[in-house]
Amino acid sequence: MTPLAGYLLVAALLFAIGLAGALTRRNAILVLISIELMLNAANLNLIAFWRYGPHPEALTGMMFAIFSIAVAAAEAAVGLGLVISIYRHAHTTDIDLMNRMKG
Amino acid sequence: MQETISFTPQLAASPIAEILWLIPAVPMVASGVIALLKQPKRRTAATLAIGSLSFSLLLALIAFVHVLGEWAHGGGIRETVNFTWIQVGSSHVDLGWVLDPLAAVMLVMVAFVGLLIFIYSTGYMEHDENYTRFFCFLSLFAGAMLGVVISNSLLLLFMCWELVGLTSYLLIGFWYQKPAAAAAAKKAFMTTRVGDVFFLLGIVWFFAQTGTLLFYNSGAGSLEPAALATLLAQHGALGLTAAGAIGLLIFAGAAGKSGQFPLHVWLPDAMEGPTPVSALIHAATMVAAGVYLIARVYPLMQAGALTGGTTTALTVVTWVGAFTAVFAALIAVAQNDIKRILAYSTVSQLGYMMAGLGMGGVAVGMFHLITHAFFKALLFLGAGSVIHGCHEEQDVRRMGGLRSDMPLTFVTYAIGMLALCGFPLLFSGFWSKDGILEAAQHWSVAKAPFYMLVFGALLTAFYMTRQVGYVFFGYWRGHKPAHESPAVMTVPLAILAFFAMALGVIGTPAWPWFRAFLDGRALAFHMDGFAEPGLIALMGGSTAVVFLGLGLGWWLYGGQAPKPEQPDVLEKAVPVPWVWLHNRLYVDEFYGVTVIAFYEWWGRVADWLDRRVWGGAVTGVAWLFRGWAQLNRFLDTNWVDGGFDKGCEELATGGGLLARVQSGRVQTYLRLLALAVVALVAILIWSSRA
Numbered sequence: 001m002t003p004l005a006g007y008l009l010v011a012a013l014l015f016a017i018g019l020a021g022a023l024t025r026r027n028a029i030l031v032l033i034s035i036e037l038m039l040n041a042a043n044l045n046l047i048a049f050w051r052y053g054p055h056p057e058a059l060t061g062m063m064f065a066i067f068s069i070a071v072a073a074a075e076a077a078v079g080l081g082l083v084i085s086i087y088r089h090a091h092t093t094d095i096d097l098m099n100r101m102k103g
Numbered sequence: 104m105q106e107t108i109s110f111t112p113q114l115a116a117s118p119i120a121e122i123l124w125l126i127p128a129v130p131m132v133a134s135g136v137i138a139l140l141k142q143p144k145r146r147t148a149a150t151l152a153i154g155s156l157s158f159s160l161l162l163a164l165i166a167f168v169h170v171l172g173e174w175a176h177g178g179g180i181r182e183t184v185n186f187t188w189i190q191v192g193s194s195h196v197d198l199g200w201v202l203d204p205l206a207a208v209m210l211v212m213v214a215f216v217g218l219l220i221f222i223y224s225t226g227y228m229e230h231d232e233n234y235t236r237f238f239c240f241l242s243l244f245a246g247a248m249l250g251v252v253i254s255n256s257l258l259l260l261f262m263c264w265e266l267v268g269l270t271s272y273l274l275i276g277f278w279y280q281k282p283a284a285a286a287a288a289k290k291a292f293m294t295t296r297v298g299d300v301f302f303l304l305g306i307v308w309f310f311a312q313t314g315t316l317l318f319y320n321s322g323a324g325s326l327e328p329a330a331l332a333t334l335l336a337q338h339g340a341l342g343l344t345a346a347g348a349i350g351l352l353i354f355a356g357a358a359g360k361s362g363q364f365p366l367h368v369w370l371p372d373a374m375e376g377p378t379p380v381s382a383l384i385h386a387a388t389m390v391a392a393g394v395y396l397i398a399r400v401y402p403l404m405q406a407g408a409l410t411g412g413t414t415t416a417l418t419v420v421t422w423v424g425a426f427t428a429v430f431a432a433l434i435a436v437a438q439n440d441i442k443r444i445l446a447y448s449t450v451s452q453l454g455y456m457m458a459g460l461g462m463g464g465v466a467v468g469m470f471h472l473i474t475h476a477f478f479k480a481l482l483f484l485g486a487g488s489v490i491h492g493c494h495e496e497q498d499v500r501r502m503g504g505l506r507s508d509m510p511l512t513f514v515t516y517a518i519g520m521l522a523l524c525g526f527p528l529l530f531s532g533f534w535s536k537d538g539i540l541e542a543a544q545h546w547s548v549a550k551a552p553f554y555m556l557v558f559g560a561l562l563t564a565f566y567m568t569r570q571v572g573y574v575f576f577g578y579w580r581g582h583k584p585a586h587e588s589p590a591v592m593t594v595p596l597a598i599l600a601f602f603a604m605a606l607g608v609i610g611t612p613a614w615p616w617f618r619a620f621l622d623g624r625a626l627a628f629h630m631d632g633f634a635e636p637g638l639i640a641l642m643g644g645s646t647a648v649v650f651l652g653l654g655l656g657w658w659l660y661g662g663q664a665p666k667p668e669q670p671d672v673l674e675k676a677v678p679v680p681w682v683w684l685h686n687r688l689y690v691d692e693f694y695g696v697t698v699i700a701f702y703e704w705w706g707r708v709a710d711w712l713d714r715r716v717w718g719g720a721v722t723g724v725a726w727l728f729r730g731w732a733q734l735n736r737f738l739d740t741n742w743v744d745g746g747f748d749k750g751c752e753e754l755a756t757g758g759g760l761l762a763r764v765q766s767g768r769v770q771t772y773l774r775l776l777a778l779a780v781v782a783l784v785a786i787l788i789w790s791s792r793a
């Protein structure tokens with residue numbers, strides 16, 4: 001097994017765990033955490049494909065990962081802000097109860 | 104009979120001929136203006152009508168003097184002014200007017216008699232509330248009649264002819280509240296229409312053959328030799344030439360208008376109109392329009408005649424005229440209504456004119472037309488004066504002894520009556536009637552018309568004496584005493600009486616001014632005009648006949664007219680013929696059981712066809728479409744509407760189902776997204792493997 005395949009396997013596992021968490025957990029905070037897990041799985045893929053790709057000397061993969069982490073941080077801030085404002089409004093973080101935007 | 108006279112064609116019309124159209128136009132315009140006036144504007148209406156007709160008379164006199172002047176310079180003139188009315192492709196319809204001796208004489212007569220009657224009407228119609236309307240119609244009539252006279256086109260003549268018929272209808276029915284007047288108006292209109300249909304047929308045929316309806320158009324007119332020659336070459340029906348057939352068709356129109364048998368029935372009934380109308384329209388002018396028409400198209404009627412011979416058309420004109428003359432005179436003997444006696448007399452005299460035209464030519468017939476216009480207008484106006492004085496009484500049996508109550512009316516009426524009878528020498532009727540009798544005596548075809556006309560003269564003298572005996576002699580048999588009419592009515596009587604006597608001067612055998620003027624020949628005074636063989640004998644004979652008639656009438660009716668309840672003297676003597684004559688020889692009844700019965704039957708048939716056949720077909724189609732509509736409605740409500748409703752229902756259900764997916768739960772969406780991604784990936788993998 002090449003090192004790249006090992007990284008990809010770990011990343012896939014990480015993504016699956018994140019996806020399962022995002023789809024099943026009821027706590028909005030935990031859903032956000034699961035989303036972070038999936039993002040990090042993606043970041044791990046980026047780094048792995050850069051490190052074992054055709055041009056490891058260019059810093060493209062690293063740059064991509066840093067951008068992604070920055071965007072994820074911003075996204076987590078917005079998500080947490082939303083969760084806090086909902087909590088203030090509805091006194092719960094259960095996303096199954098947050099169904100007022102239905103068609 | 105008379106030799107063909109050539110009139111010098113005038114290329115450039117004189118100024119008076121150019122403005123000849125004003126003569127009919129001015130009264131017509133006046134009529135239009137009067138029509139716009141309010142009912143109480145009586146004085147304005149009468150002034151407009153009389154003023155416009157005076158203007159026409161003035162122009163007519165100028166035209167007459169002009170024609171007279173040209174005649175004095177030798178030969179007759181005929182000035183025409185023509186213009187194109189309608190142009191369709193290469194064919195065109197021309198209209199125009201003509202100034203020749205015939206038109207000039209007629210213009211003066213119509214305008215002059217018309218003016219006198221207008222003035223008389225201001226007195227006669229004084230108490231009528233529709234005075235304004237009356238003058239509107241009278242003016243229109245005068246305009247149309249003058250239009251008939253000056254027309255140089257058969258079409259223009261026909262238009263004015265119909266206008267004249269319309270005003271006749273309007274004026275007979277002037278007192279439309281009276282059912283008899285309304286019925287008489289309708290009868291007059293429809294009876295003359297019968298003649299006019301034939302007339303129109305003649306016009307169309309004429310146009311088809313000659314390509315023009317202008318009478319005179321410097322060689323190209325329809326009455327000029329070139330056109331007549333083509334007409335003579337054509338064969339019409341029943342062995343007639345086209346000229347003869349067209350002449351007979353036109354004569355049918357003239358017979359309708361001029362009350363010739365068998366279309367005379369409307370004229371006596373037309374007396375339901377106001378008396379000035381009877382005088383102007385149904386005695387002096389309109390009924391003479393038929394005679395004038397024949398005189399106008401005389402070249403056509405005469406076309407093809409050999410020297411001294413006659414044509415079929417003229418022979419028919421003669422026989423119809425002579426028969427009508429006797430027929431109507433017979434009926435006049437047994438009438439009791441003062442105006443009806445005069446009406447039958449008019450029919451009879453029109454018969455004389457027609458016979459005169461047929462046997463003696465234009466001058467003979469036209470001379471009687473002119474003299475008759477004056478004395479018959481006089482008689483009618485006199486009758487109007489009598490009716491007015493006797494408080495609207497028209498039955499001669501309820502009058503009597505009026506010679507002392509109404510002396511002016513009596514004297515003028517007596518003059519008119521003697522002129523009508525043909526009293527020798529002094530009165531115009533004698534000369535004009537003798538002209539006709541003389542022509543009849545020399546007629547080459549048959550002698551019967553001569554004897555018929557002599558018998559008619561006897562009857563004329565008789566029935567007029569009877570009437571005068573009833574009205575003016577004997578004793579007063581009415582209710583309220585009679586009174587003389589105002590001056591506005593008696594002065595026209597006096598003027599007409601003067602002309603009833605004086606006009607004879609222009610047509611004596613010694614000085615045949617009228618004939619020479621109409622024919623455009625030189626005139627000389629020949630005392631030996633009387634020396635023509637047989638003429639003195641004829642005049643003596645006709646005088647004897649007149650005196651016989653007068654004597655008979657006086658013997659039976661002079662001063663001893665019976666009371667209304669008692670039977671007439673003649674009725675006691677010869678009851679059966681009297682009843683026949685009194686009932687107008689049952690012509691109306693005959694039409695009642697033939698023509699009118701046929702039309703009633705035909706009306707019923709048409710009504711039945713309308714209701715059952717055409718109505719049934721229409722109802723059937725309507726049912727068909729109603730059924731079709733019901734079917735459409737059923738399909739609409741059940742299929743189209745049902746299908747649509749079902750579709751909408753399904754869409755709503757589908758929408759509901761989809762709406763349930765959007766539950767608002769974020770995780771549901773995410774699951775669906777994840778499933779979709781999985782499916783997408785699966786499809787991608789599966790398709791890349793293939």
